[in-house]
Structures are given as C-alpha cells and as structure tokens.
Amino acid sequence: MVGIALAVGESSARRQALRDPDVRLMLEVRDDSAAAFEELMLRYQGRALTVLEHLVGDRDQAEDLTQEVFLRVYRARKSYVPGAKFSTWLFTIVNNVASNALRTRIRRREVRLRSPDASSSGPIVMERAVQASSGQMPARQLDKAEMRDVVRLALASLNERQRMAVLLSKFEEMSYADIAESMQLSPQAVKSLLSRARVNLREVLEPYLEHGDRPASASWEPPLREDQHEDD
Amino acid sequence: MSHEQPEYDPLAEPGPLEEQLVAYLDGELDEQGIAQIEHLLATDPKVRETLLRLDRAWSLLDRLDRMRLDEQFTRTTVEMVTVAAEEDVRQWEQEVPRRRRRRWLVGGMGLLGATVAGFLMVAVLRPDPDESLLQDLPVLEDLDELRQIDDIKFLQLLYEEGLFAKDAADEA
Numbered sequence: 308m309v310g311i312a313l314a315v316g317e318s319s320a321r322r323q324a325l326r327d328p329d330v331r332l333m334l335e336v337r338d339d340s341a342a343a344f345e346e347l348m349l350r351y352q353g354r355a356l357t358v359l360e361h362l363v364g365d366r367d368q369a370e371d372l373t374q375e376v377f378l379r380v381y382r383a384r385k386s387y388v389p390g391a392k393f394s395t396w397l398f399t400i401v402n403n404v405a406s407n408a409l410r411t412r413i414r415r416r417e418v419r420l421r422s423p424d425a426s427s428s429g430p431i432v433m434e435r436a437v438q439a440s441s442g443q444m445p446a447r448q449l450d451k452a453e454m455r456d457v458v459r460l461a462l463a464s465l466n467e468r469q470r471m472a473v474l475l476s477k478f479e480e481m482s483y484a485d486i487a488e489s490m491q492l493s494p495q496a497v498k499s500l501l502s503r504a505r506v507n508l509r510e511v512l513e514p515y516l517e518h519g520d521r522p523a524s525a526s527w528e529p530p531l532r533e534d535q536h537e538d539d
Numbered sequence: 540m541s542h543e544q545p546e547y548d549p550l551a552e553p554g555p556l557e558e559q560l561v562a563y564l565d566g567e568l569d570e571q572g573i574a575q576i577e578h579l580l581a582t583d584p585k586v587r588e589t590l591l592r593l594d595r596a597w598s599l600l601d602r603l604d605r606m607r608l609d610e611q612f613t614r615t616t617v618e619m620v621t622v623a624a625e626e627d628v629r630q631w632e633q634e635v636p637r638r639r640r641r642r643w644l645v646g647g648m649g650l651l652g653a654t655v656a657g658f659l660m661v662a663v664l665r666p667d668p669d670e671s672l673l674q675d676l677p678v679l680e681d682l683d684e685l686r687q688i689d690d691i692k693f694l695q696l697l698y699e700e701g702l703f704a705k706d707a708a709d710e711a
C-alpha cells in the first residue's frame with residue numbers, strides 16, 4: 308500500500324511538473340531542440356544573472372557564471388527528469404555555480420581594491436562612489452543611486468547562504484520549500500536563514516534610514532566560512 | 540564614515556517570534572500560525588512595530604537592480620554551448636575505440652574466469668569414476684590369487700596385518 312501511495316505521489320508530482328511550460332521546454336531541449344534551449348535562455352538568463360551578480364558582486368564574473376549555468380543545463384539535458392518546477396532545478400545549479408565561485412575566491416584570497424578614483428574597475432569603496440556620483444547627478448537621482456548602493460552593501464553584509472536565500476525569496480518569489488530544494492536545505496533551515504537575514508538587513512539599514520549612517524565600506528566582508536552551520 | 544569593520548556576532552539569534560513574523564510576511568504560516576500572529580499584532584504594539592521594521596528593510600531590496608541581457612549574450616552563450624557540445628562528441632568518439640578494447644578485454648577475462656570456475660566445479664562436484672578403480676587397483680592386480688581364498692574374514696585379517704599395503708610398497 309505504501310509502495311502504491313508513493314508511486315501515485317510521484318506520478319502526481321510528475322503531472323504537476325509537466326504543467327510547467329518551462330519543464331515542457333526543457334524536455335524539448337532534452338530532445339536536442341536548439342530553439343527550446345534558446346527560449347529557456349531568454350526567459351532565465353536575466354534572472355540568473357540578477358541572482359549571481361548580487362551574490363558575487365561583480366557583473367563580469369556574474370555573466371561568466373550565467374554562461375556556466377546554461378552550459379551545465381545543456382550538458383545535463385539527457386538526464387533531465389521533471390520532478391519539480393524548472394526554476395527550482397535551474398536555481399539549484401545557480402546556487403552550486405555561485406558557491407563554487409565564491410569558494411574559489413576565498414581560496415585565491417582576492418583582495419578588493421581601494422581605488423582612488425571612481426572610474427577604476429572592481430568594487431569601489433561606497434563612500435567614494437557616492438562622492439563621485441554626487442558631483443554628476445541631480446539630487447533626486449543621487450538619492451536613488453545612494454539608496455541602491457546602501458541596499459547593495461546591506462545585502463553584501465549577509466553571508467553567502469543568507470544572501471542566496473534572500474535573492475531567491477525576493478527576486479524569484481520562491482517558497483521556502485522551493486528554496487530548500489534549490490539550496491539543499493530543509494524548509495526549517497530556510498525559515499531560520501531568512502529570519503536571520505531579514506534581521507541583519509534591518510540592523511544594517513535602519514541606522515541609514517533613521518540617521519543617514521551609511522553601512523561599512525564595500526571592502527568589508529563578513530568572515531566567510533565554507534561551512535556555516537549556524538544557519539541550518 | 541567609519542572604515543572599521545562592524546561587529547560581527549555569530550551568536551546573534553533572532554527569536555522565535557521574529558522567525559514567525561518573517562514567515563508570516565512570506566506567507567509561509569499555516570492557518571493556526573496566522574491566527575496566532577494576527578492576535579499578537581492586534582494586541583501588542585511592539586510586535587506590530589517589529590513587523591513593520593522587518594517589512595520596511597525587506598521592501599528596500601526593491602531598489603536593487605534587476606539585470607537584463609541582450610540577444611547578443613544569448614547568441615554568445617549558444618555558440619559556447621555548441622562548441623562545448625562538439626568537444627564532448629569529439630572526446631566521446633576518441634573514447635569509443637578505447638572503450639571497445641576495454642570491453643573485449645573484460646569479456647575475454649570473464650570467459651576465461653568462467654571456464655576455470657566451471658572446470659573447478661566439475662572437479663569438485665562430479666566424482667571421478669576412475670578414482671575408485673585406482674583405489675581398488677591392488678586388489679585387482681592380485682584378483683586371481685585372492686579368488687582362491689573363500690573366507691572373507693581371513694582376507695580381512697590379512698588386510699589388517701598390512702599384507703596388501705606391503706605388496707603395494709614392494710611393487711613401487
């Protein structure tokens with residue numbers, strides 16, 4: 308009876324997955340349809356890039372990682388089995404690619420450069436970016452740009468897992484269950500992670516909202532640990 | 540602006556209430572959870588304030604950029620994937636002869652192993668019909684003389700005396 312129940316459950320999940328138009332597209336990719344692959348890319352490349360860019364903090368690297376994600380999608384096409392929403396599966400790959408990239412970055416001990424002028428490449432000290440932009444933009448636009456920079460810094464102050472969970476929740480509007488599947492955590496762990504993330508965001512942003520106290524510079528990163536278990 | 544690192548407290552824990560409030564904002568509570576939170580919100584102004592503060596910080600994330608990519612990026616990626624796919628096929632084609640050789644080797648060794656195992660099994664399980672003849676050989680060689688003795692007990696006595704074993708040793 309249990310076996311039958313499981314089989315019924317599985318076929319119901321499969322039927323549900325097949326209702327997802329992106330799952331159907333991916334099945335066409337599995338059958339080597341280039342047009343379907345291109346369509347999936349057009350639908351998801353921006354979304355993947357958004358998450359990756361906010362995770363790694365570098366547009367060029369995020370573009371490379373986005374390509375890496377779709378290369379993996381293509382390579383995995385023959386073994387693709389629809390069992391969940393396509394977006395959940397895709398963002399599992401995104402999460403994995405981002406984690407690998409960040410781990411490599413830790414190993415290489417990349418140093419963020421403090422650039423004396425706003426035009427140099429790489430992450431720029433926020434205060435200088437704001438100072439540079441203040442001379443060039445009208446006040447209204449400055450507020451928007453400054454606010455955006457402050458929010459980016461607040462997001463960057465979270466650890467990798469919190470950031471990933473926040474991005475999937477905010478930008479992809481994924482449920483806790485889907486985030487859990489993408490990040491290979493339990494739904495309770497995701498609930499805990501998002502709770503901490505929101506509290507941390509609040510703590511970083513409130514001083515700015517209330518007193519104009521900007522968060523620390525872009526050069527600061529919270530101590531990154533590869534195995535941060537306190538979020539589980 | 541300070542360039543000091545803000546304090547990072549790995550032990551800072553939001554309480555269970557904050558966890559429930561966040562889940563409430565995310566629409567992840569069941570009916571009972573919703574009812575509990577809404578009761579608290581109705582009766583406790585501090586809880587309302589906490590909820591508002593959490594929500595306000597979250598809403599600010601809407602200021603973040605959503606990235607867009609053009610068709611050029613798509614084309615580049617598709618080209619990259621095509622090149623990678625061609626490389627995969629090339630590697631597979633190089634691998635096929637190697638795999639074929641390996642298959643032949645494994646198959647041949649398997650056949651040899653099966654032959655040896657079969658031989659051993661037959662040797663162990665099937666008794667050699669010649670074995671019993673070999674064991675009786677000393678008797679068969681003296682059969683004519685032994686036939687002349689009618690008494691089996693006498694023959695047993697001779698056997699126990701080792702007469703037949705001595706004869707076999709002499710002949711060797």
